[in-house]
Amino acid sequence: MKILLIEDELKLAGFIADALRQSGHVCDHIPDGTKGLEAIMTGDYDLVLLDLMLPSMNGFDVLKNLKSFNKSVGVIILSALNDTENVIKGLDLGAVDYLKKPFDLEELLARVRSAQRRLLNQGTFKLKSEGLTVDLLSREVCRDGKAVLLSNREFALLEYLMTNSNKVLTKSQILEKVWDMNFDPGSNIVEVHLYQLRKKMDRGYAQELIQTVIGRGYIFKGNVVSA
Known part of the structure; x- marks a missing residue:
């Protein structure tokens, strides 16, 4: 899959991107919400890994914009905001999964595989x-x-x-x-x-x-x- 990682914690982003590439995926990384949204709208991504607390535009607003423009792409939220209210909000805005920080990279890869199975047509x-x-x-x-x-x-x-x-x-x-x-x-x-x-x-x-x-x-x- 071609995956876009929108994450402003650069060290964490490096670990995630390396793990995804070693698993056979193509991974682009953008540390900014607005630029990340632009990349989703103009790119051809199968899956987006989205942090919520981002510079210039938070992850919730990224999801709202995708919904308003009817842009269909699978999104997994990665966030330290782990209360039930934020989890429900993210899923209601269209995310396919919500992974709470800190997380194990193997769990993330399992969530990506699960999303891949759901996203494969029929x-x-x-x-x-x-x-x-x-x-x-x-x-x-x-x-x-x-x-x-x-x-x-x-x-x-x-x-x-x-x-x-x-x-x-x-x-x-x-x-x-x-x-x-x-x-x-x-x-x-x-x-x-x-x-x-x-x-x-x-x-x-x-x-x-x-x-x-x-x-x-x-x-x-x-x-x-x-x-």
Whole structure:
């Protein structure tokens, strides 16, 4: 998943971001409420981890703005405001979960996994196409019964391509969804990872599932079904 962390405690934010990235997620961090709201409105995030006591705009106001603009995104509140009134207020404003500080990082990761299960459309946990099976929760990939070992970034790249099957995706779109917001768009990192992914996925098979569309981008060619 692509996750936005809005948290002004920089040391804590560093620990959280590192844990999320090590678990295979893409994580951007913003320490400010107003800038965080702008990033949610303009970005393509699957989940937001939101502190309540933030500079410039508090977390409750961030949630109110999302609600008023009908912006749909999963939000988990992370806050030291642990009284029942604030928990109810946060959930009523649209948050999917509320985690009280201090918390254990393993508990946070479990809450993120739980949110991921709820956010997956209609209980979709697997993607299948042309003998390829991708389990979005266990992160296991198989093609024709053979395990395909992918790095966290390669898995995120494959998931993005498959959920947009038969659509040409530009390098900019891939960078926005699969890499952090501050990544250098002039880098060849997309090409490098796609080469490695295609080497693992398509080498030795008659049908190439991932293809280059010259001058436009990349495409996953195949009928993808959800299970």
